[in-house]
Amino acid sequence: MGFWDKFFKKKSEEIEKIDIPESWDFYICSIEDRPASYYLNLALRQVAPIADKNKILWIEVKLNQPTEDGMSSPEEYDGLIELEDRLIPQVEQALHAIYVGRLTHNGLREFYFYVNENQYSESNIQKIIQQEENYQINFGAKVDPEWSIYCDSIYPNAFAMQSIANIHILESLEQYGDVLTVKRPVEHWCYFKTSEDRDHFLQKIQERGFEIVEQSKNDENENPYSIQIGRIDSVDLPSINQVTWELLELCIENNGEYDGWETPVIRN
Structure with missing residues (x-):
């Protein structure tokens, strides 16, 4: 050679x-x-x-x-x-x-x-x-x-990626014996570029029965205006997909970012 x-x-x-x-x-x-x-x-x-x-x-x-x-x-x-x-x-x-x-x-x-x-x-x-x-x-x-x-x-779009994230959370809940179909408090986090975007989003989600848990502002974030919201929902995959996809779509429409959800474990 x-x-x-x-x-x-x-x-x-x-x-x-x-x-x-x-x-x-x-x-x-x-x-x-x-x-x-x-x-x-x-x-x-x-x-x-x-x-x-x-x-x-x-x-x-x-x-x-x-x-x-x-x-x-x-x-x-x-x-x-x-x-x-x-x-x-x-x-x-x-x-x-x-x-x-x-x-x-x-x-x-x-x-x-x-x-x-x-x-x-x-x-x-x-x-x-x-x-x-x-x-x-x-x-x-x-x-x-x-x-x-x-x-x-x-490659999955934003909605498919959210479904993947939902599946991972549900797998974790099931490991603790959660009964996913039982309705319980579910909280979500969303972030926005301006207070006007957040306010418009708030109007839409309150029409859908969500309550405000907390609002804050962090100027170090790209989307500084945050909001934590909650509602009573089931978290089986079809149910939580429907909820999170709706919130994701509303966030996108208002220049925001949907950042996920959490819920307590319900065993019975």
């Missing part, structure tokens, strides 16, 4: 040693009026786009036993997990790919990867998917140097 071969090999190895952050989570949404579920590495948003991975690859698996609404069924769970455990490592290794997540929707499960355009090989993908005789599998790819598909299409 000559000097220049050693040099370029070293550069290639440095590119492959990109430190990929990981924070995997589920979120539910609707696509074309049908339910959909994403399982996504949210932490990649911190480093996207990765210049060396400028092409997105999607591998589309047709579900064998989808539910009536097009989602995966319990009967097919084990088979899909086994497929995933085989498929993802092979694609990552063959194409030096970064796996970013998957979508389940309309009778399909799609796996998303980012690859270097120069390392993309249809023949390598064909070899991998041809091994899966129990599933009908297609694939496609598109140059996406800005990672716009990840950032703008499959």
